Amino acid sequence: MAATQTKSALFVCLGNICRSPIAEAVFRKMATDAGVVDKWVIDSGATSDWNIGSSPDARGLACLRMHGIESRHSARQVTKEDFKSFDYILCMDESNLTELNRKAKLAKDGEAKIELLGSYDPQKQLIIKDPYYGSDEDFEKVYEQCVRCCKAFLEMNS
Incomplete structure (x- = not known):
C-alpha cells in the first residue's frame, strides 16, 4: 500500500502573534476534526x-x-527553507504577500504556492486585518474569517 502524500500549510502575518497563530490553530482543529491532521504539516x-x-x-x-x-505556538520568522518545505504559504494582507514574494525570490528553488488566505473566503473578504491595535471584537472577526477561509481551503485540498 502506498504512503499517503502529506500536504503542508504555513500561515503568515506580520508578527506571528495575532492572525497567523489563530489561522494555524483553527486549521489544525478543522483537520483534526476531519480526521486528516496526520496528512498535514501545519x-x-x-x-x-x-x-x-x-x-x-x-x-x-x-x-x-x-x-x-x-494554541501553544511560539512566534517565529519565515525562513528560506519554508519556501521549499511548504506546499502553501497563506498570508493575511497585501503587505505580507509582497514581502513573501520578495523573500521567495531569495529562496530561489522554493515551490510553495504563496497566496492570501482571504482568497478562499466565500464572503470574498480578501484581507484579514491586523487586530493588534483593536478590540476583542476585532480578534473575533479574524477568527470568523479564518474559520471560513480554512474550511474552504481544507475542502479544496482534501
Missing part, C-alpha cells in the same frame, strides 16, 4: 523578526479558548 510564521519566541497575543488566545481551541 505551522505559522512572521514576515518580521519582532516577536520571535513570543506567545500569541493574549486576546487571540482568549478568543480561541472561547471557541474550544488551544
